[in-house]
Amino acid sequence: MDPEPELGKDFRAWLVSHGGHFHPNFSVVSGLSIVATEPVAVDATIVSCPLSLVITSVSSRSALSTVLGDESVIEDWNERQLISTYLCFHWILDTQSHAVLKHLPYLNTLPPPPQLRTPLHFTQAELDALKGTNLYGATLDRRSEWEAEWLECRKGIMRIDASWHDGLTWERYLAAATYLSSRAFPSTLISQTPSLVVTDSSEPVLLPGVDSLNHARGQPVSWVVNSLDPSTSPESALSISLVSHAAFPAGAEVFNNYGPKPNAELILGYGFATPENPDDTIVLKIGGHGAQGGNKWEVGRDARGIEGLWEEIVAAVRSHATEGEQDEDAPSEWDIMLEAAELLTSMSTMLLSRLPEPSSSGAVRPDVAMMIEYYVSGQRDILTSILGFAEDKEADAVTKSSSEGGVLHLDEDLVEEDEEAE
Structure with a gap:
């Protein structure tokens, strides 16, 4: 088996340094899959993400307020605008000079825009191939909605710095919003009783590492909220873990189960x-x-x-x-x-x-x-x-x-x- 790429190693080290866990018998393959390097028994904890690394609208708002220095700019932004723009600023600014932009090792493992395949990344000929289906209209509606959000974000950022405004390109915003749509879990998953059920009060959150697994229908997995260190505060002690109830031979990809989706x-x-x-x-x-x-x-x-x-x-x-x-x-x-x-x-x-x-x-x-x-x-x-x-x-x-x-x-x-x- 090919050795784990450097980006995977950097991500693993970053995750562990923040109190997370990544099973030593699995390798991260550029955010596209997680593959067993050695046999793995049933009920193994594949990966754990500490609550401190979970990307939410609240954490994104806090980081953006620090970077922008003016919370009024983002006062009326929705969850997608907050999280997507937070991710984009990792590409706009030097993250070493902005400690609140802490997810670059995670972003580096995600598929680059040319590998994204939602209909908003289709060519015109590919989009035209959907004509006659309701997915065609839904794609146009989503593009219109996201473009309007992006323009609102750029308008607000222009008040702070013109170069940051220029750096928040449509291509970057689209990639970040696509990461959110394709990798987000409902916030109900990070409660004491984890659930994938979306409620009126839940919101999308990103769980670095936990979201690295591809989907396969009916995979036997569980999500577990556990304590990393009972002596620390509740927030820093909690993590969300993905446990697989299947055994894996060396070379096999481990999958997550996104639930029944058309x-x-x-x-x-x-x-x-x-x-x-x-x-x-x-x-x-x-x-x-x-x-x-x-x-x-x-x-x-x-x-x-x-x-x-x-x-x-x-x-x-x-x-x-x-x-x-x-x-x-x-x-x-x-x-x-x-x-x-x-x-x-x-x-x-x-x-x-x-x-x-x-x-x-x-x-x-x-x-x-x-x-x-x-x-x-x-x-x-x-x-x-x-x-x-x-x-x-x-x-x-x-x-x-x-x-x-x-x-x-x-x-x-x-x-x-x-x-x-x-």
Whole structure:
């Protein structure tokens, strides 16, 4: 096995010097993976990050206030602006002259911008390959949001130092924000009862070392909050550890488990996708309910979770069909069910036809093309399962209403893919 690179050694030494831990039988490979150099038994603590090294919006605000010398500049910044700009200042300033900028050994292990693969790092041809999916619109929305935040940060910093303003480039801010989206854990993980559940009060935090592991679905891991030294203060004593419940032979990569996430979320936030992802979903909503539309329904493979969407379609069809009708002229319940099934069939077919075909131009990088194919394939499978669900409902309605006749024909703009769902 190749020896651990110098950046990995520097990171390991830095982490340990601050009270952290890194299992001696693992090697850091430039922040892209952690590989066993010797066999590792089950229930081994892979890495521990002391609370003092956790990057939060609070710690970032404190450091930026010290560097800028004017807390009013950052008063209204959100969590992403605070953490991303804090990371960027490691590239703007001499960190040896600013002790509060203490995470350079960590940043040096992270993938450089050319290796980042979220859609905000796609070429135009690669982004165009997403047209026809809700991920395309979600990418444009995220770019617009992050660019607005970046401009606000630059405007504030300009009040302090023009060279710092110039140093906070879009490329740097995008890389830092991508690190946050792809590596952050919810702050609930650093509580006394660690949890990956995102709550209204939780925020994204970076855990150097703990966030170095790649994702593999269903990996048996635990997160443990422990005390480094009971004689010290609670803050300096606490650390968060990642414990793996699998054994690893030499040369094997150790993985983390990010939890069940669809490929749309993995691509947008992390920059990768998995084939035949069982957690894939598509988000649909009912149109025609005013300017905002209806509820959003997340439907998975095998039409999992479609019941709420189906009930809302039936209710909308019933309301439309019976409007202004006398009781004796009202359609039967099976006519309504048949119309709802036909409508869902039509919409599923339309959404399937919008999905992009694999690019053959050569303008899309192979790994990006593979991600897009995994994602689009999952969307196609889900829509096909919705189509099967609708066909079953239609067959059922036809059988039970064979003696009633009189099928209604309503507006087919009732169901739409939610392009802002991701």
